[in-house]
Amino acid sequence: MEDELIHTLAAGYALHALDPDEEQAFQTHLATCPSCRQDVAAFSETASGLGLAAPSSQPPPELRERILAATRVHDNVVTMRPRWAYPVLVAAAAATCAAIGLGIWAGILHSRLGSSNGMHTLALHGATGSVLVAQNGESTLVLSGLRPAPAGKTYEVWVIHGQNPEPAGLFRTAATTLRLTRRVPHGAEVGVTLERVGGSLHPSSTPIVVSAAA
Amino acid sequence: MVHAMRDLAHLSDEALVALVARGEESALAELYDRYGGPAYSLSRHVLRDRSLAEDAVQEAFLAVWRGADRFVPERSKAATWIMTLVHRRAVDLVRREQRRRTEPIGDIESVDCEPSAAEAVWLRLERENVQQALRRLPDHQRETLELAYYGGFTQSELAVRLGRPLGTIKSQMHAALANLRELVEATAREESWKTN
Numbered sequence: 011m012e013d014e015l016i017h018t019l020a021a022g023y024a025l026h027a028l029d030p031d032e033e034q035a036f037q038t039h040l041a042t043c044p045s046c047r048q049d050v051a052a053f054s055e056t057a058s059g060l061g062l063a064a065p066s067s068q069p070p071p072e073l074r075e076r077i078l079a080a081t082r083v084h085d086n087v088v089t090m091r092p093r094w095a096y097p098v099l100v101a102a103a104a105a106t107c108a109a110i111g112l113g114i115w116a117g118i119l120h121s122r123l124g125s126s127n128g129m130h131t132l133a134l135h136g137a138t139g140s141v142l143v144a145q146n147g148e149s150t151l152v153l154s155g156l157r158p159a160p161a162g163k164t165y166e167v168w169v170i171h172g173q174n175p176e177p178a179g180l181f182r183t184a185a186t187t188l189r190l191t192r193r194v195p196h197g198a199e200v201g202v203t204l205e206r207v208g209g210s211l212h213p214s215s216t217p218i219v220v221s222a223a224a
Numbered sequence: 225m226v227h228a229m230r231d232l233a234h235l236s237d238e239a240l241v242a243l244v245a246r247g248e249e250s251a252l253a254e255l256y257d258r259y260g261g262p263a264y265s266l267s268r269h270v271l272r273d274r275s276l277a278e279d280a281v282q283e284a285f286l287a288v289w290r291g292a293d294r295f296v297p298e299r300s301k302a303a304t305w306i307m308t309l310v311h312r313r314a315v316d317l318v319r320r321e322q323r324r325r326t327e328p329i330g331d332i333e334s335v336d337c338e339p340s341a342a343e344a345v346w347l348r349l350e351r352e353n354v355q356q357a358l359r360r361l362p363d364h365q366r367e368t369l370e371l372a373y374y375g376g377f378t379q380s381e382l383a384v385r386l387g388r389p390l391g392t393i394k395s396q397m398h399a400a401l402a403n404l405r406e407l408v409e410a411t412a413r414e415e416s417w418k419t420n
Contacts, residue, residue: 022398027377053401055301056405057311059350059404060354060358061266061311062347066343076278
């Protein structure tokens with residue numbers, strides 16, 4: 011009975027017009043219903059025609075470069091695609107471009123995260139940038155102005171709370187927007203050290219970059 | 225690496241997505257050159273705000289970058305996939321920003337922006353085709369479609385707004401999209417008839 015009803019939701023789904031719980035239920039249903047998947051595919055094509063039919067307006071020319079810069083930041087850092095394991099010189103060039111995009115990206119992050127309540131920012135010493143900390147401690151490190159990590163080395167991020175620094179992410183580039191794998195509790199600091207590729211469990215030196223306390 | 229794939233213009237959208245999945249940035253640039261315009265136009269139409277529209281387009285293209293390896297060409301066209309991503313971002317944003325229209329959506333043909341000379345011919349044809357099909361829909365069906373797709377209203381919001389039972393909205397939406405699909409296909413057939 012419920013099943014029969016759910017089959018009629020394909021059009022609404024393709025238009026992204028289902029109410030949120032219905033959308034979720036339908037999404038689950040799609041996984042097991044090839045005929046609904048087929049409907050959605052056909053309806054989506056028609057819906058995207060509506061998209062193409064929207065009145066034409068010109069994107070600002072800089073949007074293209076901003077998007078490309080954001081992809082560089084994204085995979086320099088966030089996903090660490092293996093293809094980025096190429097020589098330092100190229101990485102340095104890419105990082106320069108990324109840093110340009112990064113300012114914009116950080117700005118967007120700021121405005122987006124800053125508008126959600128309770129977000130605050132920790133200043134960095136040792137590099138340009140900051141740590142954006144959400145109320146629940148989830149944090150993003152936005153930083154530029156380092157040298158790309160030398161061959162065989164990586165930057166490692168630490169959440170330092172009391173005596174015990176805990177690893178919170180790796181990056182190799184001169185600039186990064188990195189979502190930390192560990193929350194930053196009240197009173198903690200974020201630090202960056204240079205470690206062997208693969209990272210360490212404990213920092214091998216004092217941090218070269220350190221944040222103000224959360 | 226940046227210069228290695230200079231000439232991508234001859235590749236299909238789907239081939240470009242496959243290259244994007246391998247991390248080829250120039251392929252993403254080419255996809256942007258093809259769909260950045262329509263993506264921005266759609267976002268702008270939904271959001272009615274330049275910088276929010278830019279955000280929506282950027283997020284959508286980053287989603288293309290991240291999700292290209294999961295794109296299944298047998299399941300949909302790349303153009304459909306990209307425009308769907310754009311539309312979802314735009315609608316999510318318009319809902320979050322509480323920027324939805326309170327006034328009726330104007331007739332889609334009476335727009336102030338002229339299509340630019342640089343705009344691809346296929347896009348102009350596609351737009352005309354879909355707009356023509358829209359005009360042939362019964363008024364209440366067109367209204368439901370436009371408010372849902374361009375206005376970002378959910379079905380139950382539409383029921384309240386239009387003062388119709390939710391069940392009616394659901395079936396109208398289904399009928400409207402099915403009709404539109406037939407009309408678009410019919411026009412496309414006529415077109416190919418003319419050119420063959």
